[in-house]
Amino acid sequence: MFYVFIGAVGFSLVHIFDFVALKRLPLLKPVLWLSGSALLLYSGFMVCFNGDSLALPVWLSAAGWVVFAIGIYFFLYSLFINLPFGKTYVKTGVGDKLVTSGFYALVRHPGVPWFVLAMAGMTLGAGTYFALWAAIIWSLLDIALVYIQDRWVFGRMFPGYTQYQKTTPMLVPNRKSIAAYIKQRNFSNTIKGVAK
Numbered sequence: 001m002f003y004v005f006i007g008a009v010g011f012s013l014v015h016i017f018d019f020v021a022l023k024r025l026p027l028l029k030p031v032l033w034l035s036g037s038a039l040l041l042y043s044g045f046m047v048c049f050n051g052d053s054l055a056l057p058v059w060l061s062a063a064g065w066v067v068f069a070i071g072i073y074f075f076l077y078s079l080f081i082n083l084p085f086g087k088t089y090v091k092t093g094v095g096d097k098l099v100t101s102g103f104y105a106l107v108r109h110p111g112v113p114w115f116v117l118a119m120a121g122m123t124l125g126a127g128t129y130f131a132l133w134a135a136i137i138w139s140l141l142d143i144a145l146v147y148i149q150d151r152w153v154f155g156r157m158f159p160g161y162t163q164y165q166k167t168t169p170m171l172v173p174n175r176k177s178i179a180a181y182i183k184q185r186n187f188s189n190t191i192k193g194v195a196k
Contacts, residue, residue, distance in 0.1 A: 003046040004134045008141055010039030015145040018153050044134070048122060051130035064124025071118030078103045078110040098158040105181040106173040108164065109146045113171060115139065143171070 013036030020028045056064075082102040103110035119135035150170060155161045168177055 001130070001133065003043040003050065003130060004137055007040050007043035007047070007134055007138055010036045010041075010043060011138060011141050011145065012036070013039065015149065018149055018157070022153070022156060040138075044122070047130035047134040048126035048128065051128040054123075054127045054129060054132065056124060056127045061125055061127050064121045064127075066121070068118050068121030068125050071114050071116075071121055074103070075111050075114035075118055078114055082110070098160050098164060100164055100168065101184060103181075105168065105184050106177050108150060108168050108170050112142055112146050115142055146171075 013032050015036075017029050017032040017036070020032060082104060083099055084097070107113065116139045119139050123131045123135045125131075147170075150165070155165075158164075168180075173181075
């Protein structure tokens, strides 16, 4: 359980960096983000390869790693491609623009559903009790921390966030957000076709 705790500390450090961004403290933002991410990666590796086995079939383990890879890919895409990397994670202060496109048209916090999917895949892939506990605790912690961001932080960081909260669901896409995402994707593809 030590590694599960270390991962929880890593999560907390990653989420504290939003408060640091509001205070405009130089260098602390990337340091918190990097150290929190490193703790989470280390603990994720350790929970996968330590502890008692869940005794799952080999095919389920293989399927779990595929689900993990899909979840991690879209999680990373949501946080590091869909958002402007430098303004979000490196530069002092907060980004100057609210992102409502891409996966952010589906839900306000698309990293969370993808992370939960990745954690489910990790549990099946690793097949350890530590991975199961880590997946449950880290997913709940992620949801709790994102709720705090959504409720008390992002409204102070981004103009127009209150309106975004009214039009886009927090974690689970609905019919309107799916339609908006599809419409946006179709419009984006049309523009690319015209540009060629």
